[in-house]
Amino acid sequence: MKLLTLNFLTCAVKSCKSSSDSFPLHPKDAELASDDVEVNPELLVNLLPRLDWKALKTTSTELGFPQLPDSPPTVEELQADEKLLRDLHSLLMETNLMEGKLVCGVCGHEYAVREGIPNFLLPSHLV
């Protein structure tokens, strides 16, 4: 799974959803793999308005990627900042989470990721 996926996922437990701590999920024991993808600045610029920047920054920091700015860049700032474009490209487009866990910040449930596939099926007592 691409790390960008984490920007769209939340804990599957119903009672966690009202808390902002259920998003983003926190990678644990993560094994990452990198795809070689051609940089596409236009795609990243288009993507900017639909990213939750705070969550992205959390994911990036937790996985040891270069520090992202605190607030999202404007389109013009991003277009002019080659380093930020490269960092975002590497984080969002090239990096895959292959093995590990995704942990909810509210209930602590750990969702397994195996061979790049996260499993959100809950044990019956949590459904």
Add this chain to the structure above:
Amino acid sequence: MLPTPTTSHVPYTLVYEPAEDSFLLLDTLSSPASTNFHTTHFPPSSPPPLILEIGPGSGVVLAFLTAHPTALFSRPDILTLGIDINSFACASTAQTVRLATAQHPSSSSTTGTFLSAAQNDLTSCLRKNQVDVLVFNPPYVPTEDLPLLPESLRQQKEPGAKVTFEEESKLLELSYAGGKDGMETTDRVIDSLGEVLSERGIAYLLLCAGNKPEEVKERIRGMGNAGEGRRWMAETVGTSGRQAGWEKLQIVRIWRE
């Protein structure tokens, strides 16, 4: 005509094999009426649409969408995601998408971005109102009971672990058995549309005649959760042709107006 993704690597004892319903979805999604609708609905200057297929099975439809974004959406920058309750279907989907997108020489600029296949029972793992295009070829066959996923298949099997005959039959049953009117799973998806679809979101839902499609469309149009001053639309946009005067399969497009 756009090529149909290859699925010859998919283990059909464990994962639903592409059939008439899958191909009707491909035809409908790539019809001029659909592509024109997508182009005006998701203009190139708007943020990239997130496309979710629920129950992608072999991945043939999701791979088709990911491989041909420019033909289908007039833009290359779509994001695609699959959610299936069957872990073998998740693995098959990822592989089908990989193969379909690898055929293009410079993949990042001409094919969409495949995010992941995730194992889940529908959409509980998604943030609210993120999905712009939802595609669902549901288990639509009317059956007495709705099957449950066996406990042993809630986690991915260890590589090389054996799948029993009972587990195999349960997985295939899950891919078609829809309970009462064949609508028990589809109704859960319909009820969740207000929370799953974005403001500009659309859904493509496949129905069979046994699902009573006219009643289903009426029910969707009457749902009260479209948001302030908006209402739900539901129109048939593709059919398998008439047999004895009625359509066997049809695709309904659902959106807010």
